Amino acid sequence: MRRSVFLANLLVMAVMGLGGIVAEHSSFVASAQEKAASTAEVKIDNFVFGPAAISVPVGSTVTWINRDDIPHTVVSTEKVFKSKVLDTDEKFSYTFTKAGEYPYFCSIHPKMTGKIVVQ
Amino acid sequence: MAGNTKDEILHDHNHDGIDRRGFLKCMAWAGTGALCVMQGGVLKSYSMSRPSEMNPADATGELSFVQISDSHMGFNKPANPDVAATLQAAVDKINALSRPPEFLLHTGDISHLSKPEEFDTVEHILKSASAKDVFYVPGEHDVLNDDGKQYHERFAKGAQEGGWYSFEKKGVHFVGLVNVMNLKAGGLGTLGHEQLEWLEKDVKHLKSSTPIVVFAHIPLWAVYPEWGWGTEDSAQALAYLKKFGSVTVLNGHIHQIMQKVEGNVTFHTACSTAFPQPKPGEAPSPGPMKVPAEQLRSALGITDVNYVSGQHALAVVDSTLA
Numbered sequence: 001m002r003r004s005v006f007l008a009n010l011l012v013m014a015v016m017g018l019g020g021i022v023a024e025h026s027s028f029v030a031s032a033q034e035k036a037a038s039t040a041e042v043k044i045d046n047f048v049f050g051p052a053a054i055s056v057p058v059g060s061t062v063t064w065i066n067r068d069d070i071p072h073t074v075v076s077t078e079k080v081f082k083s084k085v086l087d088t089d090e091k092f093s094y095t096f097t098k099a100g101e102y103p104y105f106c107s108i109h110p111k112m113t114g115k116i117v118v119q
Numbered sequence: 120m121a122g123n124t125k126d127e128i129l130h131d132h133n134h135d136g137i138d139r140r141g142f143l144k145c146m147a148w149a150g151t152g153a154l155c156v157m158q159g160g161v162l163k164s165y166s167m168s169r170p171s172e173m174n175p176a177d178a179t180g181e182l183s184f185v186q187i188s189d190s191h192m193g194f195n196k197p198a199n200p201d202v203a204a205t206l207q208a209a210v211d212k213i214n215a216l217s218r219p220p221e222f223l224l225h226t227g228d229i230s231h232l233s234k235p236e237e238f239d240t241v242e243h244i245l246k247s248a249s250a251k252d253v254f255y256v257p258g259e260h261d262v263l264n265d266d267g268k269q270y271h272e273r274f275a276k277g278a279q280e281g282g283w284y285s286f287e288k289k290g291v292h293f294v295g296l297v298n299v300m301n302l303k304a305g306g307l308g309t310l311g312h313e314q315l316e317w318l319e320k321d322v323k324h325l326k327s328s329t330p331i332v333v334f335a336h337i338p339l340w341a342v343y344p345e346w347g348w349g350t351e352d353s354a355q356a357l358a359y360l361k362k363f364g365s366v367t368v369l370n371g372h373i374h375q376i377m378q379k380v381e382g383n384v385t386f387h388t389a390c391s392t393a394f395p396q397p398k399p400g401e402a403p404s405p406g407p408m409k410v411p412a413e414q415l416r417s418a419l420g421i422t423d424v425n426y427v428s429g430q431h432a433l434a435v436v437d438s439t440l441a
Contacts, residue, residue, distance in 0.1 A: 047346075047404035069196040070406050071232060073263070077304045085232055085263045088196070105304035108259045111347040113304050 039063060042114065044072050044086070049106075049114035058118055061095040072106045082107075182289040185213050185220040185250065186334070186422035186435075188371030189391030191260065192241045193231035198394040198407035199415060202231075203240055208440045209392045209421045210248045219249035221288065226371035226389060227258030227299070227336030229274075233265065238273055257282060258336040258372060259299040267300060283314050285321050292325055294318065296335035298350045308337030308350035308372075315352065319359045327362045334369040340379055340386050343399035348373050357384065367435060369422070373405070376420075376437050387435045390420035416440040 040060055043050050045067040056062060064074045066086040074083040074092050080102060083092035096102070096118040106112040190206045199205060213220065223245065230237035238261075245253050255274040262270055271282055278284035282297040296318070298308035310318075322331070333339070339356065341349035360366050366384040374396035379386040394407040395418040402408065410418055420439040 047406060068406065069198070071260075071263075087232065103304065107302060108263065109347055110302040110304055110306045111345070 041065065043067050044074075044106075044112075047072075047106075047109055047112055049104075049112060052113070053115040053117065055117040055119060056096065058099050059095070059097060060118070061093050062116055063091055063093040065089070065091045071108065072112065073108055074104055075107045076102055076104045078102070182291060183218065183220045184222050184224060184288075185216075186224045186226060186369050186389050187213075187392055188226040188389040188422075189228040189258065189374055189393055190225070190241050191228055191231040191391065191393035192237040193234055194393055194407070196407060198409045202393040203244065205416065205419055205440060206241065206244050206392045207247075208416065209419070210244060212421055212438060212440060214247075214249045216249070221250060222252035222254060223248060223250045224293075224334050224369060225253055225255045226334050226369055227256050228260045228371060228391075229255060229258065229270075231260055231393075233261055233263040233269060235269065238269070242273075254286070254293070254295060254334075256295045256335055257297060257299055259302070262299060279314075279317055281311070281314055281317075283317060291330045291332060292322070294321065294331065294333045296333060296339075296356070298335050298337045298339070298353075306351060307341075307344060307347055308335075308339075308353075310350060310352050310356055315355050315359075318356055322359055322363075325363070328364055330365040330367070331360055331363050332367045332369065333360070336370065337372045338370040338377075338386065338388055339368050340381075342373060342377060342388070343405075346399065346405040348399070348405070360384070369435070374408075378435075385435070387422070389422045390418065390437060390439070392419050392421070392440075395419065 038057075038060060040054055040056050040062045042054065042062060042064045044064055047068065047070075049064070054062070064083070064086070066072050066088055069088055071085050071087045073085055074081070074094075076082065081094045081104070085108070086092055096116065099118050102116040102118065104114055104116070187206075187209055191202055192206070194202050213223070225241075225245075229241050257267060257270045257274070261267070267282060271278070275282040275284065278295070281300065283295060285292060285294045287293070296310060296314065298310050301309060301311065303309070325331075333356075335350070337350055338348055339350050339353040343349070357366075364383055368384060368386045370386070370388045371391070373388050374391035374394065375388065375398065376390055377386075377388045394415075395410060396405050397408050408418075417439045420437050422435060422437045
C-alpha cells in the first residue's frame, strides 16, 4: 500500500515537474517570439531601397524612411500596402501580420524595387 | 556644362560666333543657347543670349512655339532652392523673343508633389508669358496621390479620359500623349492599349505630308532604360506614324538635351527649368544634379520650335537661361 502511494506521489510529482518544465518552456517560447517580432528599417536614398531585400518575423513593423532629395513611394506589387508620397525625411510603416513574400516598388520611379520576406 | 571655350570655331558663316558643327556640339551639352532655323534646307544659327543681334526676318517661320519642361514647382533642395525664380527667368526669355511664340508646350512634371498650390504657382507664372495658350502633358510628379484627377481637371478637361489629346495649328498636327500612368514595378514609361488604339485612329486619315509633333513626358526612345528613361510600348506608337514625312517627338523627364534622328523622326528632349540631371551612367542615380550656383542658369532652358511651311523638318532649338 505504502509503496503504491509512494509511486503515485512520485508520478504526481513527475507530472507536476514535467508540467512545470513544459510551462516554463512555453513562456520561454512566447517571450522569444515577442522579442523577435520587432521593427526593421529600410532607407531610401539615391533611388535605391536599402537593404533591397530583408527578412523579418511575423508581426514585425517595417519602417521606410526617405533620405533622398527626391520624393518616392512604397507600393506593394500585390496591392497589400501603399504609402502616400514621401518627401525627404518622411516615413511610412507597415506591420506584417502574415508570413509570405512582399515585393514592392516606387510608383514614381518603377525601376526601384525591393522585397520584404516575412517568416 | 557651361561655355567650354576650348572648342574652336571652324567655319563662321553667320558671323555670330557659332558654326554648324559647333552649334550641334553645344546642343548636346545643354550648356549654351542658340536659335536654329531651317530655311530651304540650310541651317542658320543665331545666339539667343544676344537677342539684340537676332534678325527677326531670318529667325521666324510660319509657326513658332516654345517647349518648356520639368518645372517641378515645390522642389526646394540645394540643387535649386528657388524653382519659381528659374521658371520666371524662362518666361522672361520667352518674352524677349523677337516674335512671340503662338503657344507653349509643357512636357510635364509641372509640380513636384502634385500639390494644388504648386500647380497654381506654375499657372500664375505662365500667365505672364507672351504666349497665352499652354498645352500640357503630365509627368509622374503630377499624378501622385490621386491617379491624376487634379491634373486632369486643371489641364486635360477637353482630352480623352486618359488625358491624351491632339490638335492642329497651321497645318501641323500635335499629339499629347500620357506615359506616366499605371507604371509597373521594374518598368519604364507606358502608353497602354487604349491610348495606342486612339492614336492609330487619330492619325489614320491625315495626309502623309502633314508635319506631326508628338509630345509626352518620358522619352519615347530608350535613352537609358537602367534609369527608367524610356517607354516600353513606344515602338507601336511610332509604327502608326511611319507614313509621315516629318515627325518630331518632344519629351522631358531627363532634364537635359538629347537628340536622336531615326529616318523621318527626330526625337528631342528638353532641359528642365528647375534643375539639371546627370548624363546617363555618369552618376549613381538620376537625381537632381548640383552645379555651382553661377552655372545653374546655363544648365536650364527652354526650347524654341519654328515651323516654316513647305519645309519638312521642324527646327527645334534649345536656349539656356544664361
